[in-house]
Amino acid sequence: MTAPIIPPAEIIASTQDWLEKAVIGLNLCPFAKAVQIKEQIRYVVSEAQTPEDLLQDLIRELEVLAEANTEKLETTLLIHPYALNDFLDYNEFLDVADAALEDADLDGILQIASFHPDYQFADTKFDDIENFTNRSPYPTLHLLREESIDKAVLAFPEADAIYEKNMQTLRDLGLDGWRKLFPATNKK
Secondary structure, three states: OOOOOOOHHHHHHHHHHHHHHHHHOOOOOOOHHHHHHOOOEEEEEOOOOOHHHHHHHHHHHHHHHHHOOOOOOOEEEEEOOOOOOOHHHHHHHHHHHHHHHHHOOOEOOEEEEEEOOOOOOOOOOOOOHHHHHHOOOOOEEEEEEHHHHHHHHHHOOOHHHHHHHHHHHHHHHHHHHHHHHOHHHHHO
């Protein structure tokens, strides 16, 4: 049985809602608001259903971002709702993604961050609220420019504390607070 096809516009809208409410709204990434306001985020919905097809989409998007004018395109969210829905499979794919970055000679120029609806840090339980710092509506590979990260870190002197601050923000919010922000997560 194949999963129902979701219109790409709906997938992007759901991802934008998550970005605005969680990533920007809860200030999980203090650098996200500026690129969102400047409309420098590329949203790409992959139709890939296999890791191999997703890898091809990833390589293409790495090349697009690397060649793009930074004034127009700062970062890409490669959303893949039909591939790697199992978090463990997704997590294993991240090594393949990093190898693709190296093979394209883009290591040190771009990097890949990871988001997944079932994201789970090592040594946590599935519903531990800390996991929600990396939970997105659909599996998503976030392609970023290293240079932009370096600039953002300089502008935000306590960048190394973001991870800890995010954990505390979500502990304060709690699972009930998250579910109020994102009612669809109540269905899990």
